[in-house]
Amino acid sequence: MRIDIVTIFPTFFDALDISLLGKAKTSGLLELAVHDLRDFTHDRHRTVDDTPYGGGAGMVMKPEPWGEALDEVLDGAEDPLVIFPSPAGEVFTQATARALATEQHLVFGCGRYEGIDQRVFDEASEHARVRLVSMGDYVLNGGEVAVMAMIEAIGRLIPGVVGNPESLVEESHENGLLEYPSYTKPAVWRGREVPPVLLSGNHGAIAEWRREQQLERTRRVRPDLLAD
Numbered sequence: 001m002r003i004d005i006v007t008i009f010p011t012f013f014d015a016l017d018i019s020l021l022g023k024a025k026t027s028g029l030l031e032l033a034v035h036d037l038r039d040f041t042h043d044r045h046r047t048v049d050d051t052p053y054g055g056g057a058g059m060v061m062k063p064e065p066w067g068e069a070l071d072e073v074l075d076g077a078e079d080p081l082v083i084f085p086s087p088a089g090e091v092f093t094q095a096t097a098r099a100l101a102t103e104q105h106l107v108f109g110c111g112r113y114e115g116i117d118q119r120v121f122d123e124a125s126e127h128a129r130v131r132l133v134s135m136g137d138y139v140l141n142g143g144e145v146a147v148m149a150m151i152e153a154i155g156r157l158i159p160g161v162v163g164n165p166e167s168l169v170e171e172s173h174e175n176g177l178l179e180y181p182s183y184t185k186p187a188v189w190r191g192r193e194v195p196p197v198l199l200s201g202n203h204g205a206i207a208e209w210r211r212e213q214q215l216e217r218t219r220r221v222r223p224d225l226l227a228d
């Protein structure tokens with residue numbers, strides 16, 4: 001998979017050089033390029049924003065730098081999917097991550113300020129598939145945090161990135177439920193014992209207990225996940 005990111009804070013994504021995603025880059029499973037939007041400006045101040053037409057507080061990201069940046073990133077690309085994090089987007093879920101992990105080329109556009117001139121989305125939509133994606137019902141200062149979260153959620157689902165694929169199966173949201181509680185040594189810690197069933201060696205009983213824990217936790221914390 002190739003990932004391109006367009007942002008005014010390119011160093012924000014230095015963190016992608018560490019941990020699993022760093023190994024995925026080194027191994028060639030993941031090709032990543034970060035582009036500084038200001039490299040596509042032509043004025044002395046490298047201006048990327050301006051006041052909104054119609055008035056209002058804040059600034060809007062200018063279309064020209066975005067147009068030139070996306071022209072470069074999309075030039076010669078084969079069926080890329082362009083994703084802009086936005087509070088106005090469809091909500092990102094594990095199902096979204098699974099679907100995006102099958103894409104060959106993702107382009108992430110990180111908006112800042114009060115957003116990006118609408119004509120950028122309209123123009124990009126004539127050259128590629130474009131989606132606005134929300135990380136949830138809250139407001140961030142920009143798309144970089146959202147893109148980092150999406151890249152981690154997507155990247156770990158790319159075959160070969162996570163050492164043991166089995167570890168992906170019993171996670172929250174993989175089977176529509178929240179994950180069961182986990183325990184490790186010591187068997188007793190500050191007087192708190194590990195549930196005896198987990199020490200029983202009875203794999204059937206352990207699986208049943210874990211399923212019951214998933215259902216109980218989901219009913220308690222996220223009943224919406226159980227709604228039809």
Ligand SMILES: Oc1ccccc1-c1ccno1
Pocket residue numbers: 085086087111112133134135136137138139140141142143144146
């Ligand atoms: O609040 C935002 C500002 C810019 C880009 C994305 C967001 C956002 C908020 C929730 N999901 O995405």
